[in-house]
Amino acid sequence: MTLGHQIAWDDTVLPFQLDASDIRGRVARLDGVLNGILKQHDYPPQVEALVAEMALLTALIGQTIKLRWKLQLQVQSKGAVRMIATDYYGPEAEGEPARIRAYASYDAERLTDGPAFDQVGEGYFAIMIDQGQGMTPYQGITPLEGGSLAACAETYFAQSEQLPTRFSLSFGQSTEPGVAQHWRGGGVMLQHMPKASPFVASGEGDGGTLSASDLVQEDEAENWNRVNILLDTVDEIELIGPSLPPNDLLLRLFHEEQPRVFDTQTVRFGCTCSEERVRQSLSIYSAQDIETMTTDEGRVTADCQFCGAHYDLDPATVGFEAQDSAKDS
Numbered sequence: 001m002t003l004g005h006q007i008a009w010d011d012t013v014l015p016f017q018l019d020a021s022d023i024r025g026r027v028a029r030l031d032g033v034l035n036g037i038l039k040q041h042d043y044p045p046q047v048e049a050l051v052a053e054m055a056l057l058t059a060l061i062g063q064t065i066k067l068r069w070k071l072q073l074q075v076q077s078k079g080a081v082r083m084i085a086t087d088y089y090g091p092e093a094e095g096e097p098a099r100i101r102a103y104a105s106y107d108a109e110r111l112t113d114g115p116a117f118d119q120v121g122e123g124y125f126a127i128m129i130d131q132g133q134g135m136t137p138y139q140g141i142t143p144l145e146g147g148s149l150a151a152c153a154e155t156y157f158a159q160s161e162q163l164p165t166r167f168s169l170s171f172g173q174s175t176e177p178g179v180a181q182h183w184r185g186g187g188v189m190l191q192h193m194p195k196a197s198p199f200v201a202s203g204e205g206d207g208g209t210l211s212a213s214d215l216v217q218e219d220e221a222e223n224w225n226r227v228n229i230l231l232d233t234v235d236e237i238e239l240i241g242p243s244l245p246p247n248d249l250l251l252r253l254f255h256e257e258q259p260r261v262f263d264t265q266t267v268r269f270g271c272t273c274s275e276e277r278v279r280q281s282l283s284i285y286s287a288q289d290i291e292t293m294t295t296d297e298g299r300v301t302a303d304c305q306f307c308g309a310h311y312d313l314d315p316a317t318v319g320f321e322a323q324d325s326a327k328d329s
Contacts, residue, residue: 013063013098013265014246018257021223026189027246028059028267034171034183036269037102040308047081047104049116052171052185053149054086055102060167060189061127061153062088062098063265069132073153077144079121080110084149087306089270099270101306117148125152127160157191164192166228170236186239188231188249192224230254271307278302278311279318287321 010031017024037055038048054073062071067090075084086102111119122144129138140160146152150167157165171185230253238244238252250259282290282300293300294315302311316322 009241009245011097011267012246013059013267014250015063015262015265016250017260017262018227018254019260020256020258021227022220023190023192023223023227023257024064025191026060026063027249028056028063028185028187028189029241029246030056030059030171030185030267031182031242033059033100033267033269034185037100038183040306041103043104044106044108044111046111046114046116046119047106049171050075050081050084050119050149051086051102051104052183053116053169054084055100056169056171056185056187057149057153057167058086058088058100058102059098059267060187062090062100064189064191065129066090067129067131068135070130072126072128072130074126074128075120075123075144075149075152076126077120077123079119079123080108080112081106081119087272089272091265097266097268097270099268099272101269101271103305105305120144125149125156127153127156164224166190166231168231168234168239170239172240174240174242184240184242186241188234188239188253190227190231192220227254227257230257271304271309273304273307273309275311275313278313282313282318283320285319287319290315290319290321 009029011033012029014027015024016027034052034055037051043051054075058071058073061073065071067088069090071088071090073084073086073088075081077083081104083105084102085104086100089099091098106119124141125144126139126141131137140156142152142156142159144152146155150169153167154165157163167187167189169185169187171183173181174184234249234253238249244252247261250261285293290300295301298315300313300315300318302313303309304311
């Protein structure tokens with residue numbers, strides 16, 4: 001594949017449908033997005049891996065929802081990695097890119113040499129959808145279990161949405177000859193759309209969390225199992241690229257399932273922070289409160305955890321008691 005074709009597939013999500021199986025899906029390739037997210041922070045390798053995994057999940061899930069504003073994925077845990085937050089902002093207009101940002105909060109002294117998922121402890125995985133002003137936000141949560149963040153997302157869709165869902169993800173530092181080392185990631189999302197299983201409809205079952213296999217029956221189960229077996233044949237390098245375009249990957253995996261592709265969605269690293277937003281967040285504080293936030297140098301400062309932007313403000317210009325003339329100066 002030429003460099004031009006490779007670049008064309010970087011930072012994209014390709015929707016597809018398997019007509020022979022009544023299964024839809026997405027193929028994501030992230031390159032500059034992961035670099036944009038991870039270069040802002042000097043994360044340890046285990047934390048980088050968790051953030052990369054969350055970013056891929058965010059790209060795949062975000063593209064399945066017709067968002068007016070924002071999708072957020074969040075991990076809250078009692079482990080060494082206390083929180084991971086990712087945001088997906090839908091395109092503002094037809095043909096424009098979606099935007100993704102992410103960051104993690106962790107206790108470096110509690111990190112171990114174990115697998116990345118071992119760094120999160122008891123807690124929950126949450127998906128939140130905010131459709132903008134005048135709309136009621138939606139939130140669904142599921143426990144942190146299953147051995148990976150992708151498994152948590154699969155459980156969420158089975159438990160909260162009754163949608164059998166499967167993710168296959170790969171990510172890491174690319175070391176292509178003649179190219180500077182950089183992050184690449186890729187993944188496939190599969191999703192069936194059946195009726196809820198009898199366990200869901202009647203409230204029966206063993207009281208545990210649901211999985212995709214609980215939600216498909218008979219012909220649907222056969223289709224779902226067959227397509228998952230095909231996905232199991234994918235190699236990590238095929239998911240990441242860069243030598244195999246997503247179209248060719250789908251044909252390699254699912255040619256007998258009659259794959260049909262739709263318009264590609266471009267994604268970019270993007271943050272919504274601004275000086276105006278910082279001022280708005282400080283507008284609830286009195287002059288006395290602002291004084292407690294003022295540095296020894298006589299400034300009020302704020303740093304964006306997502307993109308690393310630094311804001312340095314005159315304390316006289318912030319808070320609800322700030323003088324209009326000071327704000328304008």
